[in-house]
Amino acid sequence: MNPGDQKILGSLDEAFDRLGISDGMTISFHHHLRNGDYVLNMVVEALAKRGIKDLIIAASSIFPVHTPLVKHMQSGVVTGIVANYISGPVAEAISRGELKKPAIMQTHGGRARAIESGDLHIDVAFIAAPTADTYGNINGVYGKSACGTLGYAVADAEYADKTVAITDNLVSFPACPIEISQVFVDYVVQVDSVGDPKGIVSGTTKITKDPVALIIAKRAGEVIKASGLVKNGMSFQTGAGGTSLAVAAELKEIMKRDGVVGSFASGGITGYLVEMLEEGLFRTLLDVQCFDLVAIESYRNNARHQFMSASMYGNPHTKGAVVNNLDIMILGATEIDTEYNVNVTTGSDGVIMGGSGGHSDTAAGSKLAIVVTQLLKARLPIIKDKVMTITTPGESVDVLVTERGIAVNPRRVDLIEILSKTKLKLMTIEELKTLAENISGLPKAIKTSEHIVAVVEYRDGSVIDVVRQCL
Amino acid sequence: MRITKIAKAGTLESNDILIMVMPNESGNVELELESIVRQQFGEVIEQVILHKVKEMGIEGITIKAQDKGALDYTIGARVETAIKRAI
Numbered sequence A: 001m002n003p004g005d006q007k008i009l010g011s012l013d014e015a016f017d018r019l020g021i022s023d024g025m026t027i028s029f030h031h032h033l034r035n036g037d038y039v040l041n042m043v044v045e046a047l048a049k050r051g052i053k054d055l056i057i058a059a060s061s062i063f064p065v066h067t068p069l070v071k072h073m074q075s076g077v078v079t080g081i082v083a084n085y086i087s088g089p090v091a092e093a094i095s096r097g098e099l100k101k102p103a104i105m106q107t108h109g110g111r112a113r114a115i116e117s118g119d120l121h122i123d124v125a126f127i128a129a130p131t132a133d134t135y136g137n138i139n140g141v142y143g144k145s146a147c148g149t150l151g152y153a154v155a156d157a158e159y160a161d162k163t164v165a166i167t168d169n170l171v172s173f174p175a176c177p178i179e180i181s182q183v184f185v186d187y188v189v190q191v192d193s194v195g196d197p198k199g200i201v202s203g204t205t206k207i208t209k210d211p212v213a214l215i216i217a218k219r220a221g222e223v224i225k226a227s228g229l230v231k232n233g234m235s236f237q238t239g240a241g242g243t244s245l246a247v248a249a250e251l252k253e254i255m256k257r258d259g260v261v262g263s264f265a266s267g268g269i270t271g272y273l274v275e276m277l278e279e280g281l282f283r284t285l286l287d288v289q290c291f292d293l294v295a296i297e298s299y300r301n302n303a304r305h306q307f308m309s310a311s312m313y314g315n316p317h318t319k320g321a322v323v324n325n326l327d328i329m330i331l332g333a334t335e336i337d338t339e340y341n342v343n344v345t346t347g348s349d350g351v352i353m354g355g356s357g358g359h360s361d362t363a364a365g366s367k368l369a370i371v372v373t374q375l376l377k378a379r380l381p382i383i384k385d386k387v388m389t390i391t392t393p394g395e396s397v398d399v400l401v402t403e404r405g406i407a408v409n410p411r412r413v414d415l416i417e418i419l420s421k422t423k424l425k426l427m428t429i430e431e432l433k434t435l436a437e438n439i440s441g442l443p444k445a446i447k448t449s450e451h452i453v454a455v456v457e458y459r460d461g462s463v464i465d466v467v468r469q470c471l
Numbered sequence B: 001m002r003i004t005k006i007a008k009a010g011t012l013e014s015n016d017i018l019i020m021v022m023p024n025e026s027g028n029v030e031l032e033l034e035s036i037v038r039q040q041f042g043e044v045i046e047q048v049i050l051h052k053v054k055e056m057g058i059e060g061i062t063i064k065a066q067d068k069g070a071l072d073y074t075i076g077a078r079v080e081t082a083i084k085r086a087i
Helices: A012-019 A039-049 A068-074 A089-095 A108-117 A151-159 A211-226 A242-258 A271-278 A293-301 A310-314 A359-365 A413-419 A429-440 B038-055 B072-086
Strands: A026-029 A055-059 A078-083 A103-105 A124-129 A131-133 A162-167 A187-190 A235-238 A262-269 A282-290 A305-307 A328-331 A335-337 A368-372 A399-401 A406-408 A448-457 A463-470 B007-009 B017-023 B029-035 B061-067
Touching (some): A012 A039, A012 A162, A012 A187, A039 A055, A039 A068, A068 A089, A089 A448, A089 A463, A108 A151, A108 A310, A108 A359, A211 A242, A211 A368, A211 A413, A235 A242, A242 A271, A242 A328, A242 A368, A262 A293, A271 A293, A282 A293, A282 A310, A293 A305, A310 A359, A328 A359, A406 A413, B007 B072, B038 B061
Parallel strands (some): A026 A055, A026 A124, A103 A448, A162 A187, A235 A262, A235 A328, A282 A305, A328 A368, A368 A399, B029 B061
Antiparallel strands (some): A448 A463
């Protein structure tokens, strides 16, 4: 870019002309606008109108709002998808075999690794920008589509051949703050709206009221306490689900009681973790993605609420990811098997309903990875002989906490020793499995065809499993 | 024994089943089952319902069941209640 050159283009079509987008290219998107995102659909629809075929969509996540992708898969406009999490009609269509090439499912850290190493080469990154200036500086904290941090968009912006900011809040140079720098951005396109605020953030994140889930959270809190990790400088991460938040609430009480100040909490950040920061229970938050309005506001206003990119968060091939500094991680599971392998990729019917996100990254990095789940969900036992799809390998999962008992991975001899000195009800995972099956009965196995519809990549890029088409 | 009217029992809450029973002229036991765990437990659920109907000696009944992952005792209890309400 020479002095005097402009980055502002009049329309998406002008951008496509300049970019020379052609058949077979890989285009990327971030998912910070979540189920409110307009940008992915807008771009793919416009490219379809231009007659482009064989696109590979590298989106950090895909949600129900991206349903129009299904028709583009059927018509051959889109023939490949690379994502860390896929839910809704697109996931169902992939499971029915409607995508020409198998989808590639990565982890949050693994995606950053793949982009930076060249395994995932991006021709053009389209960055939905809640705020952008005329020279391509971007932030996510201002504008009507504010979403907070833009951690998942960083590798895309830095490593794509071309990067286009698409914004509905164009400001004069320079934007403040700058999260993604002008040095990575080729063009800026202004549109009416990049997203629907109602789908971008949930108004509030609530702790579950389900008594069974609360018991699980209480037990998980007791395991954390007994592990000896609750001390000054400790670190913690949990998801935004009701049970996970309830564990955070348990931990909060323990930390207050013991007068402990943690070093950081990380991950997708919710209002609940902001509350813990503001109460002085953590010195800082490391935030790759804001889940709610409280988190966005805190990230905008509080210097101790810090940004991290997906690469800094979980990329195993950097000089150190944040997950490596993590003491305690609370994880969910759709299924877990007697080898402690966890599935969060496919549902009980074998259909894709999610994906790793940061699951595998945090399980691998943390000192204590606890899976919290009910023993049965709608009659289906969660513990299996073999999970349908391995998302996270059992060697990185330490403890399973259910409402009926706690199972510790036999590899963690040290933990078993510590926990067996407490009053906690320890069982083997096989015993818990039998307990559940005695209540529910034995489920019939789901049948799949031989046709592979998705490849599950572990964070280092190795193939950990495949997903087959459902019959 | 025959039932004389339409009746229902249960809810569409998770882990429950909604059973609706109605008399039919054929004299047979007819069952329509929808279940979120049909693939894994469909046959078991049908057996539990039909067993309960037989146990109560009911004929000429059409049963519509919408299952949200109920356990066998829940299913049996909901069927029994619906039938008693319909007699």
